[in-house]
Amino acid sequence: MTAVGFHSAAEGALVLQPVGPQANEGLLARLWRRVTGSSRRGLAWYQLESGTLRTLDVGAVAGTDVYSPIDGTVVAIRDHVVSGRTVGAEIELRPTSAPSLVVAIENVRPDPALSVGANVAAGSSKLGTVTDISRFERQALEQYAADGGNNVSIRVYPSASLGVP
Helix, strand or coil: CCCEEEECCCCCCCCCCCCCCECCCCHHHHHHHHHHCCCCCCCCEEECCCCCCCEEEEECCCCCEEECCCCEEEEEEEEEEECCEEEEEEEEEEECCCCCEEEEEEEEEECCCCCCCCEECCCCCEEEEECCHHHCCCCHHHHCCCCCCCEEEEEEEECCCCCCC
């Protein structure tokens, strides 16, 4: 992992609440923490743009293995297209513990063995590898990571429900 960042996303994604210290927080916030003696422990993260935080970017060198962040089921694997080129995929997972949600993972070259309907386990099921997306579009994370800002983007959405009229 080279860096962790949060930024806004299209409406519909749920708001994320970062845990740990913000590495690029403003002067007044840093001063307030020193004056009050409060501290925030944990992995430092960066706010990549202003707005509501709905996307988590986990920086990694292209080719790094990507494992499922949750226990769940693969519900979709779609091409991720940038500037008319397929650059990896978006993989959607339905968490076992929260079936009313969908976790979307983007910028991954899917493992050939991965298929829709497959069960995945957190930390042990390989989803694929990090794509080199920095060759096709500028990454906000690049100012904090030396590898061009390649990353896996993660968003959480409410699951579509099939209502009965």
